[in-house]
Amino acid sequence: MRIAFMGTPEFAVPSLAALLEAGHAVVGAFCQPDRPQGRGNRLTACPVKKLALERGVPVFQFEKLRAPEGVAALRALEAELVVTAAFGQILSQELLDIPPRGTVNVHASLLPAYRGPAPINWCIIEGETVTGITTMRTDKGVDTGDMLLQERVGILPGETAGELSARLAPIGAALLIRTLRELEAGNCPRIPQDHAAATRHPMLRKELGRIDWAQPARRIVNLVRGVDPWPGAFTTLGAEVYKIWRAEAEEAAVSAAPGTLLQADAKAGMRIATGGGALRVLELQAPGAKRMATTDYLRGHPMAVGARFGEDA
């Protein structure tokens, strides 16, 4: 099929690769414009753009695809079908009307649950143990279109959003290919979503990573996993910002105020009081330093038991 692909981050890469692999004519790859990124603010190409260039697929980057130039560009490609995967822009009805065989989206959740731009992160933050991939017909709402195929995937204990995303991406790619095959054969199911059962979660913000020590340790662990690798869970100690990358919940009863440093020993490790149990910090990152095992950190940076995290700001 003549397909226009739209996607931006790493998650979308296997889907684009699979389309090419399956012999589809990918006539264009749309992704977000290059953004200044990292130290030095250098313009950086997104993963989809890199792959597209590598495979000789024409790349299109519009600040707003729904603006006239974007619409014209898509129209000019004369694609039969549009495939989107974590594109990062909402398609207008005008855009949706262009491809004669419609638009198919690869979404990383079991719709209608976890609609929105960051389903993988939110599943983990909310403590889910099962998620999945849904392929769907894109309509004018955000992740509201009719569902095509769905595949359940278990979330591993301790798995981070980054790890889960890397695991889901190829599963999504495979499901996409199967969906297209069944669409072409005319035997693909098409199931309207139960909108009453839908949940929607917002885009990630930096501030989401701030640890609320009044929460139970178990929820803080889920936050730590769910915002890894971005924005990362963090807390403050005085003016310093510490990131916490790996932690376990300890159910023991704790009487100290939430955020209190209960233990900081280079051998026994670090424990912090929470609103429910203690948080055992296994891996952290101090300002200016790289992430490291808590015990390693404590060897060179003794900390006073009784200090309160998250007290300022």
Add this chain to the structure above:
RNA sequence: CGCGGGGUGGAGCAGUCUGGCAGCUCGUUGGGCUCAUAACCCAAAGGUCGAGGGUUCAAAUCCCUCCCCCGCAA
């Protein structure tokens, strides 16, 4: 030219300002001790101090150039 922190035995760090013996907490190895240990005691190995150049009687430390890592902002 966005702002800032950092690179020192295997790990985490101090020492750099004010040049003068390569140091701390661990780990590793060997030995001892103990019913036992995230325990304790004794000993040992392990370093181009990120790279190159310069200044100096003398450079981890001061000057110049470069490389690499990290945080913030976006």
